[in-house]
Amino acid sequence: MSTNMQLIENHITTGIPLSPKAKLSARNVDVFYGDKQAIFDVSLDIGVNEVIALIGPSGCGKSTFLRTLNRMNDTIDICKITGEILLDNENIYDPKVDTVPLRARVGMVFQKPNPFPKSIYDNVAYGPRIHGLAQGRVELDEIVEKSLKRAGLWNEVKDRLHAPGTGLSGGQQQRLCIARTIAVDPEVILMDEPCSALDPIATAKIEELIDELREKYTIAIVTHSMQQAARVSQRTAYFHLGQLVEVNPTNQVFTTPQHELTEAYITGRFG
Amino acid sequence: MIDSSGTTMTTTTLTTREKVEKSLARRRAAETRFRLYGMASVFFGMLCLVVLFTDIASKGVSVFQQTSLTTDILLDSRYLNLNKDSKVEEVRFANFEGLIKRHFAKSLQPKSRSEKRELFKLISPGAAWQLQELLLANPDALDTTISIELLMDDDVDQWFKHDRDLTKDEINNRLSEQQLTWLNQWIAEERLDSHFNTLFFTNGDSREPELAGIHGAIKGTLLTLMVTLLLSFPIGVAAAIYLEEFAPRNRMTEIVEININNLAAVPSIIFGLLGMAIFINIFGVSRSTPLLGGLVLTLMTLPTIIISARAAIKAVPPSIREAAYGLGASKNQVVFHHVLPLAMPGMLTGTILGMAQALGETAPLLMIGMVAFVVDVPGFINDPSTVLPVQIFLWSDSPERAFLERTSGAILVLLSFLILMNATAVILRRRLERRW
Numbered sequence: 004m005s006t007n008m009q010l011i012e013n014h015i016t017t018g019i020p021l022s023p024k025a026k027l028s029a030r031n032v033d034v035f036y037g038d039k040q041a042i043f044d045v046s047l048d049i050g051v052n053e054v055i056a057l058i059g060p061s062g063c064g065k066s067t068f069l070r071t072l073n074r075m076n077d078t079i080d081i082c083k084i085t086g087e088i089l090l091d092n093e094n095i096y097d098p099k100v101d102t103v104p105l106r107a108r109v110g111m112v113f114q115k116p117n118p119f120p121k122s123i124y125d126n127v128a129y130g131p132r133i134h135g136l137a138q139g140r141v142e143l144d145e146i147v148e149k150s151l152k153r154a155g156l157w158n159e160v161k162d163r164l165h166a167p168g169t170g171l172s173g174g175q176q177q178r179l180c181i182a183r184t185i186a187v188d189p190e191v192i193l194m195d196e197p198c199s200a201l202d203p204i205a206t207a208k209i210e211e212l213i214d215e216l217r218e219k220y221t222i223a224i225v226t227h228s229m230q231q232a233a234r235v236s237q238r239t240a241y242f243h244l245g246q247l248v249e250v251n252p253t254n255q256v257f258t259t260p261q262h263e264l265t266e267a268y269i270t271g272r273f274g
Numbered sequence: 275m276i277d278s279s280g281t282t283m284t285t286t287t288l289t290t291r292e293k294v295e296k297s298l299a300r301r302r303a304a305e306t307r308f309r310l311y312g313m314a315s316v317f318f319g320m321l322c323l324v325v326l327f328t329d330i331a332s333k334g335v336s337v338f339q340q341t342s343l344t345t346d347i348l349l350d351s352r353y354l355n356l357n358k359d360s361k362v363e364e365v366r367f368a369n370f371e372g373l374i375k376r377h378f379a380k381s382l383q384p385k386s387r388s389e390k391r392e393l394f395k396l397i398s399p400g401a402a403w404q405l406q407e408l409l410l411a412n413p414d415a416l417d418t419t420i421s422i423e424l425l426m427d428d429d430v431d432q433w434f435k436h437d438r439d440l441t442k443d444e445i446n447n448r449l450s451e452q453q454l455t456w457l458n459q460w461i462a463e464e465r466l467d468s469h470f471n472t473l474f475f476t477n478g479d480s481r482e483p484e485l486a487g488i489h490g491a492i493k494g495t496l497l498t499l500m501v502t503l504l505l506s507f508p509i510g511v512a513a514a515i516y517l518e519e520f521a522p523r524n525r526m527t528e529i530v531e532i533n534i535n536n537l538a539a540v541p542s543i544i545f546g547l548l549g550m551a552i553f554i555n556i557f558g559v560s561r562s563t564p565l566l567g568g569l570v571l572t573l574m575t576l577p578t579i580i581i582s583a584r585a586a587i588k589a590v591p592p593s594i595r596e597a598a599y600g601l602g603a604s605k606n607q608v609v610f611h612h613v614l615p616l617a618m619p620g621m622l623t624g625t626i627l628g629m630a631q632a633l634g635e636t637a638p639l640l641m642i643g644m645v646a647f648v649v650d651v652p653g654f655i656n657d658p659s660t661v662l663p664v665q666i667f668l669w670s671d672s673p674e675r676a677f678l679e680r681t682s683g684a685i686l687v688l689l690s691f692l693i694l695m696n697a698t699a700v701i702l703r704r705r706l707e708r709r710w
């Protein structure tokens with residue numbers, strides 16, 4: 004571990020962290036929980052219509068970094084963030100920025116499926132309702148149907164839209180949560196280990212779905228499964244102890260990693 | 275391998291197993307012992323409860339019967355100085371008591387003044403009121419002979435219900451030889467009998483035990499609890515939501531939290547003093563009223579409701595909040611669309627339990643004058659009244675045997691209310707409980 008510490012001290016990210024078509028850009032981001040620093044000087048671009056996978060051992064700060072991208076960490080009192088995160092060249096940590104429209108633009112899917120204890124329909128319709136996206140019932144029905152179809156859940160639930168969302172299976176619940184997120188029509192979707200609570204079949208469905216969603220959305224996904232990162236992402240970012248170690252095209256990271264730590268991680272020597 | 279080291283291996287394995295078995299016996303014994311302690315505790319608790327209920331029920335159940343005497347009596351218009359067109363006030367002032375006395379003096383022929391007095395003592399003062407109510411309800415009954423079940427005095431009532439099979443020497447009673455002769459004569463004529471005691475449920479308090487009822491106390495209790503509920507539920511829930519969801523985490527909030535927890539442990543009589551000092555002396559709320567009682571009980575119930583409501587809010591899983599925040603819901607929307615509906619069953623349960631606590635509360639209400647002797651049934655929250663537990667306290671202080679019976683009867687009614695409320699809380703919790 005001491006050699007790892009040496010490798011990471013005063014680290015400069017290897018590879019290509021920046022992108023010419025950046026949708027979201029993090030610049031020199033530090034995150035603190037109280038006195039403890041969780042993220043050290045991370046700069047990373049997430050390009051339009053790309054899937055970027057954030058990988059790394061547990062506690063490396065990849066989830067924390069993901070949550071800074073739509074200011075979900077605001078709900079934690081002791082969390083302090085410095086640096087800039089630009090969404091279409093506007094700093095989302097500007098004091099003038101309201102988190103409500105920000106999170107409508109940058110949606111999030113969580114590790115554990117967390118449907119509201121309401122009907123399937125109400126789960127999907129909740130976002131459009133609070134943001135006033137639909138004029139009347141008919142339009143809302145359309146949004147719900149479109150979102151469920153895009154999430155690949157429509158055929159399974161179209162006959163029981165008013166059954167409770169919590170009654171679905173784990174994989175269906177997670178797709179319901181994705182449908183709920185895309186119903187608001189966000190520009191970026193953040194996914195925090197969306198398949199960690201699911202079986203391989205449900206995981207395959209979600210991965211397929213992520214690939215389809217890329218056409219329309221920009222996606223950042225945190226995952227513990229390197230196969231998953233290899234399957235769904237175009238670029239992969241490797242985090243270690245709060246530092247961004249390496250960012251490169253996915254096939255390159257998994258075949259010829261540049262950094263020693265990345266190689267150690269993907270070959271299974273730790274983590 | 276096995277052959278060479280077989281012996282040593284076996285010894286070590288055996289000792290380990292023996293050790294485990296030895297400790298197993300000890301662990302099992304501990305478990306059995308603890309189970310016995312538990313069963314003994316439960317049994318002791320149940321025994322206390324059974325003794326309590328049996329005692330109260332055995333003393334109180336006779337209150338639901340009341341002794342009366344079936345009599346044919348002429349409503350003499352000349353004696354009452356009434357006619358068919360008499361106004362209500364005139365009927366109210368007519369001498370029905372005299373009419374009853376004259377009727378019994380005629381039929382039983384008491385020999386002396388003292389015998390006459392003994393005879394009249396058998397009949398409740400409520401009998402005159404019965405006749406008056408009957409005539410008011412049915413003015414055509416004037417100058418006809420009507421058959422009516424006249425209310426008997428509480429001494430007669432107690433003798434008839436408990437002692438009539440005993441001899442005079444065995445009865446520690448205030449009835450004389452002559453009175454017992456008359457009573458036995460009435461029993462022989464099958465005129466003296468006990469019926470369901472409706473007066474107990476329709477009358478307010480009275481100095482005469484046979485006329486005393488719990489209607490006033492029940493109405494007062496309901497009005498007081500209504501005021502308490504209307505004030506404490508919204509205030510308590512609002513405070514809980516603010517503290518749990520909106521309040522900044524700083525020293526000030528901490529002090530508020532500690533004080534709310536302290537308030538829950540303050541003896542209730544202190545709330546009574548506080549209510550007296552603030553609501554009566556400063557705000558001039560009139561004493562003995564359900565409004566005042568409700569205000570004082572609100573002070574007392576608030577900490578209970580706030581604490582249970584906060585626990586219910588805390589129990590809402592953070593994942594639900596995150597999901598809503600992640601969709602761009604504002605703080606207000608997260609609270610009112612998601613947290614509050616999910617926390618509501620817990621809040622309601624806490625509120626009902628707080629109300630049940632308020633229902634049985636006596637001490638603070640003694641301080642604010644609800645211990646007054648109130649005969650009238652209160653109409654609204656600003657009428658003087660009493661509440662059930664205070665009524666029980668009042669009656670338990672009376673020397674008459676009939677009041678002992680009424681005390682137990684009122685306790686039975688109060689306990690029924692309590693069981694009803696607690697059962698509602700349990701059912702509500704079962705019904706509204708959600709799993710996620």
